[in-house]
Amino acid sequence: MDHFKNLTEIQRFYRDSTVFLTGGTGFIGKLILEKVLRSLPVKKVYLLVRAKKNVTPATRLSEIFNSPAFDILKKTYPEVLNKVYLLVGDCSNLGLGLSPEDRKTFVTEMNVIIHCAATTRFDQHIQQATFTNIRGTRDLLSLAKEVKNLKTFVYIGTAFSNSQYREIDEKIYEPRISAEKLIEVCENLDPAILDVIGAKLVEGWPNTYTFTKQITEDLINRECQHLPFCIVRPTIVVSTAFEPVEGYVDNVFTLAGFAMLNALGINRIIYYNKITLDIVPADFVVNQCLAAGWQCGSRFTASNPNQALVFNISSGRDNPISQDRVYDVCEYYLRQVPSSTVPVFPCTFRTTCWYNYLLSRFLFHTLVAYCIDIISRIKGRKPSFVEKVKKLHHFQEMYQFFTTNEFYFHVENTHRLLKRMSYSDRAIFNFDMTTLDWHTYFIQYSKGFRVYLLKDPMSTLPEGRRHFKKLEVQFYLIVALLVIVAYVLGKIALFRVIPTIFSLMGFHLRMC
Incomplete structure (x- = not known):
């Protein structure tokens, strides 16, 4: 803690705290862990990590620290890594899968809980999504109620949890079914029967992920009235803007996935609408989570219980950017830093007409895939391109809801949080969207995409440009x-x- 001097108000709030973090192996979870260690004078950080066969907890921890997100921290303050400990468990299991000893550690030591873990697969079965996203949160809440000195509990949801509406306020919405009833149904019915029931329940939501997230919010609101609890809802999370490094991303199941498919020349056609694409950098999400936890905890009084504080994290009102511009700048800057790993020349078309999309998809994807597979059969190779194209189309269809629908997110609580923060705290925990220049951001985004997703360092740029010219x-x-x-x-x-x-x-x- 020697490097912490002249602590800010937020840093004083978290001083000497023991933090419990779920989802620490995921994209946002790793960034939260890194930020906590680098910017907060905490005592310990416990990570909930699933057990793996033939992989020791120490090995799993080293895998997390091997992420490029921790490079700067390991060079500047490597000693803080010793504050991190593992608790073996799984949010999809009853009681989080914690041992009696670990449950005792949780109750006696934890001061700050940051619940980031979730199954984010859009095509996840309703049963698995319920067990991980809803039941896991229920069991974590039960443990939190036993904690002796809980300062704050931050739950990371999604701004699209209430996507059956087009205007989304910073409040809890009434669910279609209670968490208790859905858990009971999923625990007792056969998965095949749940397929039919689940399809009916999820109508109005794009997937089981957003549906179960909304039900979890209602559960939290009913169960946490005597806990310092807040909910943060980011929109579409993209790579970092500033920290710990510019343009860092390690998750392809978001806008980065589309950018990668386009940049590699795999995807040739995009179906979309001319809307504002509500994207937020990952480091802004991390900063607001920690700031929201501070406000929630510092203002909480058990004698005056109320509803959970909700913060929408959105760029749509403060710094909007159109979907057309996102695609244009991505395409332009990715071509400025081409990778030698690109197999074919990237050329992607966009259309707002569904029938044009289907025709183009058949011509540029399906037909080409069948031709390649026929050639593969002639050469005695196993055909695989048709199956790959089917997976590509499935990936596109899962995300079309977010590229064809526009939402208005209220951010009044977020604005009030910013106003309450001191100048020093706003410098350390910046999430003010008005400070973000999209032009500069996408320059770094393209470099980060090349380095962190394609694993192609900038030192190979001359080779990449020669390769790209040949493909062109x-x-x-x-x-x-x-x-x-x-x-x-x-x-x-x-x-x-x-x-x-x-x-x-x-x-x-x-x-x-």
């Missing part, structure tokens, strides 16, 4: 060849085939 030449040669072939075939059809057909039709009519 090949692409335009193929396009020119296809145009010539189409022209020749068109002329043959126009001057040979069609006249012959009409001649035959005339001959047939004369004979009749």
Whole structure:
């Protein structure tokens, strides 16, 4: 704690605290862990980590610290890594899968709880989504009620948990079914029967993830009235803007996934609407989570219970950016830092017409995949491209809800939180969207995409540019060849085939 001097108000609130963090192996979880260790004078941090066969807890911890997110911390304050401990458990298991000894440690030592863990797969079965997202939170709440000195409890949800509405306030909405009833149904019914029931329950939501997140919010609101509890709801989380490094991302199941598919030339067609794309940098989300935990805990009084504080984390009102501009700048800057790992020249088209999308998808994806698989069979290789294209289309369809619908998120609580923070705290825990320049952001985004997702360092940029130029030449040669072939075939059809057909039709009519 020697490097902490002149503590700010937020830092004083977290001083000497023991933090319990779930989801520490995920993208946001790793960033929260790094920020807590780097910017807060905490005593300990306990991570809830699932057990793995043939992998010791120490190995799992070292895997987390091997992330590039911790490079700066290991160079500047490596000693703080010794504050981190593992608790073996699983949010999908009853009681979080904690041993009696670990439960005792939890109750006696924890001061701050940050619940980040969730199954974020959009196509997750309703049963698994319920067990992890709802029942896991219920069991964590039960433990939190036993904690002797709980300062704050931060729950990380999603701004799309109430996506059946187009205007979303910072409040808890009434669920279609209670958490208790849904857990009971999922624990007692066969998964095949749940498929039918789940489809009916999730109607109005894009997936089981957002649906179960809304039910969890209602559970929290009913159970946490005597706990210092807050809910933060980020919109579409993208790579970091500033810290711990610019442009850091390690998760492809978001906008980065689309950018990667486009940059690699795998995806050729996008179906979307001309809307504002509500994106927020991951480090802004982390900073607001810690600031929200401070406000919630510092203002809480057990004698005056109330509803959980809710914070929408959104750029749509303070710093909007259109979906067209996001795609344009991504495409432009990714071409400035091309990777030598790109297999084909990237050329992606966008359409707001569903039928154009289906036709283009068939021509540029499905038809090409079948041709490649036929060639593979001729060469004696196992065909695989058709299956890969099916997975690509499934990935696109899962995210189309977010690229075709626009929402208005209220952020009044977020604005009030910013106003309450001191100048020093706002410098350390910045989440003010008005301070973000999207032009500069996407320059770093493209570099981070190349380095952290494609694992291609910037030192290979000259090689990448030469490779990209070759792909470009090949692409335009193929396009020119296809145009010539189409022209020749068109002329043959126009001057040979069609006249012959009409001649035959005339001959047939004369004979009749």
